[in-house]
Amino acid sequence: MDTPILVGDIGGTNVRFAMARRVSGRFRIEQFAKLEGDDFSSFYDALGHYLADADIKPAHACFAMAGPVRNGTVVLTNRRWEISAQDVTRRFGIPAVHMINDFAAMARSVPELDKAAFEPIVHGDSVQDAPILVAGPGTGFGVGTLFKTRLGGWRVLNGEGGHMAFAPQEDLEIELTRILLREYGYVSNELVASGSGLEEMHMAFCEIYGREVEPMSPEEMRVRADDGDEMFHNLIRVRANTTMRAVGDLVLANGALGGVVLAGGVTERIADYLKTDEARARFVERGPLCQYLRGCPVNLLHDPEAPLLGAAAFFEQEWTS
Numbered sequence: 001m002d003t004p005i006l007v008g009d010i011g012g013t014n015v016r017f018a019m020a021r022r023v024s025g026r027f028r029i030e031q032f033a034k035l036e037g038d039d040f041s042s043f044y045d046a047l048g049h050y051l052a053d054a055d056i057k058p059a060h061a062c063f064a065m066a067g068p069v070r071n072g073t074v075v076l077t078n079r080r081w082e083i084s085a086q087d088v089t090r091r092f093g094i095p096a097v098h099m100i101n102d103f104a105a106m107a108r109s110v111p112e113l114d115k116a117a118f119e120p121i122v123h124g125d126s127v128q129d130a131p132i133l134v135a136g137p138g139t140g141f142g143v144g145t146l147f148k149t150r151l152g153g154w155r156v157l158n159g160e161g162g163h164m165a166f167a168p169q170e171d172l173e174i175e176l177t178r179i180l181l182r183e184y185g186y187v188s189n190e191l192v193a194s195g196s197g198l199e200e201m202h203m204a205f206c207e208i209y210g211r212e213v214e215p216m217s218p219e220e221m222r223v224r225a226d227d228g229d230e231m232f233h234n235l236i237r238v239r240a241n242t243t244m245r246a247v248g249d250l251v252l253a254n255g256a257l258g259g260v261v262l263a264g265g266v267t268e269r270i271a272d273y274l275k276t277d278e279a280r281a282r283f284v285e286r287g288p289l290c291q292y293l294r295g296c297p298v299n300l301l302h303d304p305e306a307p308l309l310g311a312a313a314f315f316e317q318e319w320t321s
Helices: 043-054 085-092 102-112 171-184 189-193 195-209 218-226 230-254 265-269 277-284 287-294 306-320
Strands: 005-010 014-023 026-036 060-065 073-075 082-084 096-101 118-122 132-137 141-148 154-158 260-262 298-301
Touching (some): 005 102, 005 306, 014 306, 026 043, 026 306, 043 085, 060 102, 060 306, 085 096, 096 154, 096 306, 102 132, 102 154, 102 260, 102 306, 118 260, 118 277, 132 230, 141 189, 141 230, 154 306, 171 189, 171 195, 171 230, 189 195, 189 230, 195 218, 230 260, 277 287
Parallel strands (some): 005 060, 060 096, 132 260, 260 298
Antiparallel strands (some): 005 014, 014 026, 118 298, 132 141, 141 154
16 A cells, blocks of 8 residues: 555553555655653553654554554553554544554564564474464563465464463472462463563562562663673573473464564563573473474564564555455
8 A cells, every 4th residue: 555554563661653654565664753651641642742743644553552452442461551443543533543462563574574684593494384473572471473364465363372371390490480479379471581570580589599689670680690690690591491482382382383483672682592502492392292393493583663564564454455
């Protein structure tokens, strides 16, 4: 379609807006803005700010939301904003509005991206026309599965796979699970691996290691780990191993032998831990089904515009189908 599309990536921390336009067969991102969610009381305030600042009145919009979308309505998982497509149309006069899960948008971006956007983590050969899993921790732990349709288009199955139960595999993880169960009643992969669970993980590790809890940013934790601090090294190692174990489980569940695409801000920050032999083994080790996963490739997605491109591609396909 020739008409530009208003797109948004609405996360638990940041809000990104842009206009997307097809140019020579590919979407180009224009008028990009990144806003801090904490600066606004609602999604509508943030969108109003963007539209006024950019001085635009779009006719089409698609927003990638960090939460489950039902009947055009979403409550963000890690920010209590409730948003509906009907309200966007009513408040801003945008006739055609779609809202989709952020990892549905991330997944839909994969066919739109160049090979250079992907960094191999586990080498392998994808099975042609098999589903592709797109998953990983950011503020939360997102999951989307990409399917090719018979007519050559793409469809995304999205859910809340990040909330599947954490499966400890070593003594340290068993002790961690015991503490988190005591405090929270249920331990998910999102709690262990994502940004939203980092404070809880930090407190649990301090209990295991007999330390006082110090206020500390993720960047400071990483510096401590790189300087040889065993506790912080193990904290990051467990998060990376959990990520690889979780995506391996999801490949089994979805038959996603088209490959895994790891995405999310936390994923990128712990990329070197994901490449260790131990983390790669966590992806593959499944007893009698090791061979099923052994040839499945895992790649890390680096393109920060991916959810915006995916939102545009999703809207275009819906509009023209």
